[in-house]
Amino acid sequence: MAEEPSQLSDFDGRYEDPADDPLFDFDEDDPDRANIFARKELLKVGHVPESGRIVGRDGEIKAVAAELRPIVRGDPPNNVIIYGKTGTGKSLVARHVTERARRAAESNGVSVGTVYVDCAQHNTQTRVARTVTRSLNETDETDFDIPRAGIGSGEYYDYLWEILDTAYESVIIILDEVDRLDDDDILMQLSRARESGKADCHLGVIAVSNKIEYRDQLNERVKSSLREEEFVFQPYDANQLREIMKHRRDAFHDGVLSDDVIPLTAALAAQEHGDARKAIEILRHAGELAERENVETVVEEHVRDAQEWAEIDRFEELLRGSTTQVKFILYSLALLTEENPNEDGFSTNRIYERYQATTEKADAKTLSEHRVYELLKEQAFLGVVESTRTGGGRGEGSYLEHRLVQDTGIVLKSVLRDSRLEDLA
Ligand SMILES: Nc1ncnc2c1ncn2[C@@H]1O[C@H](COP(=O)(O)OP(=O)(O)OP(=O)(O)O)[C@@H](O)[C@H]1O
Incomplete structure (x- = not known):
């Protein structure tokens, strides 16, 4: 027998005014509603607080402002890299200081352009060049119609240098999540634009990253042309x-x-x-x-x-983006931790033994001990695992001991959501 349609699903034509639909019934004035x-909206992710609500970063704001201050007098700003863990106010401070620098410079008669680029979204040289060029082109002084597609980074740069020459004395470009760029040539192009005679305008880059080792990955030519000031934002205290x-x-x-x-x-x-x-x-x-x-x-x-x-x-x-192998390792470490509540950390070797048993049970490939060691170190950087070197006993060398930063319950709940690990539970 066909099921009776419920009142909620059988809504077609039932309510003349869609606002009467009980599924979305919302009575502001209902005296019983808490x-x-x-x-x-003040608490939503993505909400950018106005300046009066930015607190606890005065030192950092002043330090970054000092690097941009020259533009107020029409001089070149310094490049800046801001490092720090997620949620430490890096993007907020970068945007806030840039906007204030722009206003201060403009009230001094210096025209300043500013651009914010999220490199997680625009992760290729062409995308960044396009975003920068198109946003700076929003001015009455240039009359370019810059295509959205069909041209490469070289052509965008050609437009960019012309725009910079025509419309601005200084430009500040914020490259957020800069480590997501697939190529660091863009940093080189921007930081050498004036030196190489491409544009007469002063260009300052504020690069933002939550990977402290980012600078080590940059090629030497980029490093030497950036000559940036570095700031590390610490996590907030209570x-x-x-x-x-x-x-x-x-x-x-x-x-x-x-x-x-x-x-x-x-x-x-x-x-x-x-x-x-x-x-x-x-x-x-x-x-x-x-x-x-x-x-x-x-x-x-x-x-x-x-x-x-x-x-x-x-x-x-x-964990997003981690492989199933990483989850096998974390799962093994979580089990070891639960089984040995009095121990503070576990050697790679002990974790590896547990991991071997786990992959065998799951009928999955087993990585080498060295690879597991490397993956543990990667997790330590992400803040999932904490690895400390212990002295070792007499005649023994020192070695790394690893422990989970989060509660084992949370780790187990999360990793067991991966369908390849589900059966282990
Ligand atoms: N000092 C602060 N005062 C007020 N709100 C802040 C402060 N720092 C951070 N916030 C709030 O936290 C959110 C995250 O900050 P922000 O995006 O600047 O962090 P981030 O360090 O750039 O992090 P991620 O690396 O994840 O991008 C901001 O939108 C803001 O709502």
Whole structure:
């Protein structure tokens, strides 16, 4: 017998006004609805806070500004590379300082162009050249119609040099996630434009990366032409995170946040990672949990639940793009940790033995011990594993011991989502 259509799925033609559809029924004035958020957009990923809400980075803002300051007098700025872990305010500071430099220079009569390029999206030389050229062309002074497609980086550069000569005295280009570029020639082209007589305009590059070893990968010619100043942004501590969140308190209605919510979120986030983006996400999620429960206030328990959700999410982000082999290794390390709660770390050799048993059970390929060692070191860089050198005993050399940074529960939950590992559980 055919199933009776439910009221919710049988909606065609039932509601004259689609706003009456019960699936999306939303009554702002419903007196029984918990009213948690006043301006939820302040807590959304991708929201760029206005300057009054940027806190805890005064030193970094001043340091980067000092490198750009010459443009205000019409002199060349210095190139800058900003390193730091995710959520430490690198992009925010780069954009904020660039905008202020532009305004200060313009009020001094110096015309400054600024461009922000997300190299994770625009990861080839042609894409970056196109983005830079097309955004700087938005000016009354040049009258170019620059094609979206069909020309290569060389032709975009030709347009670019002309635009720079015609329209600007200085240009600042922010290359965010610069390590995602498949070719570092673009850095060379930009940093040598004036020196090589291609453009008369001063060009400053602010490169942003969360890979501290990025500079070592650059070729020598690029390094010597960049001659940049480097800054490393440290993760935020609990006080800074608390201030960052306090400056977004108005995302919530008055009286909704119980007093311990922001300090607790800050303390948990500082202990785990010092990532402001994640801290703000935990706060938002805690509010959503309260909303879902239809209660009036956000309390400690909501924060603790939101924190667990955020940890799994963050761990999965860290793992995104990792191979199944990496997951076998992490799975083995998680089991070792659970079985030996009194031990602090495990040698590569012990992890390797466990890993061999795991791959055999899963009927998967087994990598060499050396390769497993390299993959563990890679995970240490990502912040998934912590590797420390131990002294070794008498007559023994020193060796690396590895431990998981995250809770084994979170690691197991995440890696077991990979279909090749599911059966191991
Ligand atoms: N000092 C700060 N004051 C206020 N909000 C901040 C601060 N630092 C970071 N944030 C918030 O965290 C978000 C992430 O910051 P940002 O994008 O600058 O980090 P990032 O270091 O560039 O990270 P990633 O490497 O992941 O791109 C920002 O959009 C902002 O909402």
